[in-house]
Amino acid sequence: MHDGVDEQLAMLADEIGAPLVLLDAEYSVVAFTPHSVDADPSRAGVILRGSPRESVRQGLDAAGVREARGPVQTPAVPGVPLRILLPLRVDDVLMGFVSWLDENDDAQVRRTEGSPRVHAIAQLLHARASADDRSDLVRRLIAGQVSVSELQDDGLAADVPSRAISVRADGTVPAVAEGLLPGALAAQVGGVLAFIVAEDLPLDALREHPGIAVGVGPALPLAEAATSWRQAVLASRIASRGDTEHGSFVRWDDLGVERLLARIPLELVRHEDLPKSVRMLLADSRGLDLADTLLAFLDRGGDAAAVAASRGIARSTVYHRLERASAVSGVRLDDGSARLDLHAGLRIAQFAGLLD
Secondary structure, three states, X not given: OOOOHHHHHHHHHHHHOOOOEEEEOOOOEEEEOOOHHHHOHHHHHHHHHOOOOHHHHHHHHHOOHHHOOOOEEOOOEOOEOOEEEEEEEEOOEEEEEEEEEOOOOHHHHHHXXXXXHHHHHHHHHHHHHHHHHHHHHHHHHHOOOOOHHHXXXXXXXXXXXXXXXXXXXXXXXXXXXXXXXXXXXXXXXOOEEEEEEEOOOOOHHHHHOOOOEEEEOOOEEHHHHHHHHHHHHHHHHHHHHOOOOOOOEEEHHHOOOHHHHOOOOHHHOOHHHOOHHHHHHHHOOOHHHHHHHXXXXXXXXXXXXXXXXXXXXXXXXXXXXXXXXXXXXXXXXOOHHHHHHHHHHHHXXXXXXXXX
């Protein structure tokens, strides 16, 4: 996580002239400056392992380290150099410790204790812990694991309209999007970023951000965030196609039959599963062009002028392609039932990536 902790720790180490290790409130390693291991080889295993042995934890607790309000020396352990632990607190809540080798240098201890870097690191750890709490709340909300009473206990109104938003980007967690909705609840869920936002929060920053697919769920009471999330995920499946009329920013409220298409396991759809008329159309040497024009025509309710404008072609070209599509597929475009087969089949083929 890039939140400035490593930089502040490095600057503090330079300031006092000693390698430092940053621990959380449970004595697990959060960060360390590059020379911490070299300066204290006996601690290398603990630092690189991240978490202390239970005996170490119990020894530190017994020495009153957790209750300390100022620098304390670690209990003596045979073969292990003594260290100084400086508690980091925010509003008297323990956030962690800055630790370094005890060099019997009182001036160094005073410089460390009085450095504004120490306060900055404590605040960053506090912000990180708060973000972790919010992320956990989001994960439980979208999983339907938060009751109305729990929301009320957390000071949240269960009936406030809120939206869930699913953001994805080419198989990677789109961390770049995290700062686009300040104040929103956010969490990483697998390869997707989940937001819970107020109904009226502007979403222009997400709409305009390149390289991401955004699905926006409906506004529902916060207690029903799981439903909004499920529909946001389905909308993001449509958005991830990017080449539909909806683009890469899709609101569930704007979807029609695509709501049903999004539920189909499209990764299982094969060419041979499509209606015969669609397979015949795609088998033509110009099948993809014909399919694109025909789908645009059906999407626009038979408005040839709108199709010509959207594709940058002459209206006569549209009519020529429609005639060719009708002949190749064996379907009369004035036959409602046959048109339904073509329209639904082409739309499914599009979402399944069979028109790429």
